[in-house]
Structure formats: structure tokens, C-alpha cells
Amino acid sequence: MTKASNLPYRPCAGIMLVNSDNQVFVGQRLDNPDSDAWQMPQGGIDAGETARDAALRELTEETGIAANKVDIIAESAQELFYDLPEELIGKIWKGKWRGQRQKWFLLRFNGHNTDINIATDHQEFSRWKWADAQQLPDMIVPFKKELYKAVLQEFIPHLQSV
Structure with missing residues (x-):
């Protein structure tokens, strides 16, 4: 087995989607229904x-929300990283990655809840809800906690000024 430190990070994009009340869209992963962990949409960069x-592609693939229903408010100044726990390395992503390096985007949702449909062709979530950003x-799962804190630190000032 390859050492985790020798593996690259998977390039990804993350989306912090907020509604008019500055609540954040989160979904419960379909592949982990017994977990009480929720996450924001995210996925690989092709x-x-x-x-x-x-x-924008991942947003539509995971939430059914069309790109014309959102405005991009901000993007992270740099990529944010997380490492997979040792027990998951080699079990997901065909063992090609040690974790992810993510460019994050803050998007304002201008649609209605009826524009959200998680039963997409690329369904990843079993349920969704709006949550308080804090x-x-x-x-989130523990190994992504610090990354989520960094996303919040960068994007909360934008929410307070909108």
C-alpha cells in the first residue's frame, strides 16, 4: 500500500450556498445514512x-439548482486542504488521493426551495436542510471540521455585509 504522504490531494470545488436569511444549505450523504454528519456541496474539478x-456544475449535480438561480458573492483566497483518516485511505477514490484541496465559493441562492431537487442523476444526498452557518x-465529519472553520472564517464577513 502506498504511504498517504506520497499521494496527491484531489482538486475540488466547494460551495457554501446561502439563502436570503444567510442560512447555509447542507445535505446528509446518501452513502452514510446512519451518520448525523451533514456537508455542503462539493466535488472534483474535471x-x-x-x-x-x-x-456551478457540482451545485446542479448535487442540488438540482440551476446556475441562473445563484450569484457568486466570493471565492476563497486560496485552496483549503483536508486529509482523509488513515482508515479511509485506499478505500475511497480508488486509493488515488490522500485528501482534497478545495477552492471554495460563497453563493447566494435567489430561487425558492422548490428549485432544490436532490434526486438528481448524480444524487449524493438523502436529505437536505438550511442550517445556521456557525x-x-x-x-460535519470530524476530519473536515478545521476546513469548515476556515471556510466560515473567510466567508462570514461577506454575509454580514450583504
Whole structure:
């Protein structure tokens, strides 16, 4: 087995989608129904795709929300990283990655809840809800907690000025 430290990080885009009340969209992963962990939409950046384009594609793939129903408010100044726990390395992503490096985007949702449909062709969530932004680090799996704190630290000032 390859040492985790020799593996690269998977390039990804993450989306902090907020509604008019500055609540954040979170979904419960379909592949982990027994967990009480919730997460924001995110996914890999395809070859030749920009992080921005990947974020909008992933948003539609995971939530059914069309790109014309959102405005991009901000993007993270730099990529944020997380490492998989040792027990997951080699079990997900065909063992190619040690974790993810993510460019994050803050998006304002301008639609209605009826525009959200998680039963997509690429369904990842079994349930969804709007959550208080400050609760996000306590809702995610432990190995992503610090990353979520960093996303909040960067994006909360934008929410306070909108």
C-alpha cells in the first residue's frame, strides 16, 4: 500500500450556498445514512475545468439548482486542504488521493426551495436542510471540521455585509 504522504490531494470545488436569511444549505450523504454528519456541496474539478465552473456544475449535480438561480458573492483566497483518516485511505477514490484541496465559493441562492431537487442523476444526498452557518463545524465529519472553520472564517464577513 502506498504511504498517504506520497499521494496527491484531489482538486475540488466547494460551495457554501446561502439563502436570503444567510442560512447555509447542507445535505446528509446518501452513502452514510446512519451518520448525523451533514456537508455542503462539493466535488472534483474535471480536467480542463476551472474551479468556478466545477462549483456551478457540482451545485446542479448535487442540488438540482440551476446556475441562473445563484450569484457568486466570493471565492476563497486560496485552496483549503483536508486529509482523509488513515482508515479511509485506499478505500475511497480508488486509493488515488490522500485528501482534497478545495477552492471554495460563497453563493447566494435567489430561487425558492422548490428549485432544490436532490434526486438528481448524480444524487449524493438523502436529505437536505438550511442550517445556521456557525453550526457547520459541529455538523460535519470530524476530519473536515478545521476546513469548515476556515471556510466560515473567510466567508462570514461577506454575509454580514450583504
